[in-house]
Amino acid sequence: MKLMTTVLGLIVLLLGCATGSSPEEKKANANKETAAALQNIYQEHAEARRAVSASLGYLVCTGNDNYLFAASTGGGVCTLRSKGVVEYYRFATLGAGLGLGFKKVAFLYTFHDAKAMKRFREEGWDAGARAEASARYEEDGGQVAANTSYDVGGVKVFQVALWGAAAQATVQGYKFWATDFTSDVM
Template identity: 65%
Template sequence: MKSFTILIAILTLTACATGSNPDAKKANARKATSEALTEIYTDHPAARSAVARGKGYLVCTGSDSYLFAASTGGGICTFHTGSKVDYYRFASLGAGVGIGFKKVAFLYVFQTNAAMKRFVDDSWDAGARAEASARHKDEGGQAAANASYDVDGVRIYQSAIWGAAAQATVQGYKFWRTDFTDDVIEHNE
């Protein structure tokens, strides 16, 4: 069980931002998060105006897996403040009940400078999530609990891109800034 969880975590962290060098990884991260943002805008039309009014935003894409009492996940993010883009990786770990695997996208719109500073300084997010979702990339519509909510100056939007899962978990997310020079695994393209 422990080996399986570690394997899922490694696969999750290598799922995005592939490339043979840091510039290629940055380009692929921008492409993946841009596609994720398009998906979020489709599922949550109000997100577009929230981004336009916000102080900055973080858009992430990756995957979550749920196996009985544990959940793991991870992926990449782009953090936009004005014309500046920074790159982040994220990992998640949770406890609760669940089974399944899904590709996810989420957007944090920072409505205040204080909320943005908190993210940069702390880089943590935790919360309870309960949902059932099913979506296939090539099929329109989904049965999912796509959500949007406000948490202390941050507007959060999330979408399931594909996969199927049912879970009730308390999940924590850790974000860390990267320039992809010391990335976990190098991929050649």
């Protein structure tokens, strides 16, 4: 478990967002990046705005996914907003399957069940299977199954590809952990 956390941490150091020279700058950049990501999600998923309004809290993440043959990695930054409070998270992803490519992604988790939100805060794990092909450069490019949404266990999830190109069929796990950015290198 400790090795897995170390590997995931290294991935985030290499690929993570929310740069800055102080925790305050990193928080400001995380807020800016996730606010922009949320607007992209709203544009692609009409029901996302309603899901946020009806939720107990919502997590917005932005980061990178990399696919190289049998492995996939990625990481980024998230903000969790609930009852007027903002919490900051990092995430890392590791997967297995077939794939090739790189893309910047954004995703939204809306929590509609208090137990689901508590489980997220305490455990910080999510896993899923994915098969998709996507290509996007700024506003150009098409996507097939890259903009997905699903509802499981009191959590609605929405995802969009912001840019990049990838084709993959993978099983991926996500690890989230709270941060105040004081010990982040990025």
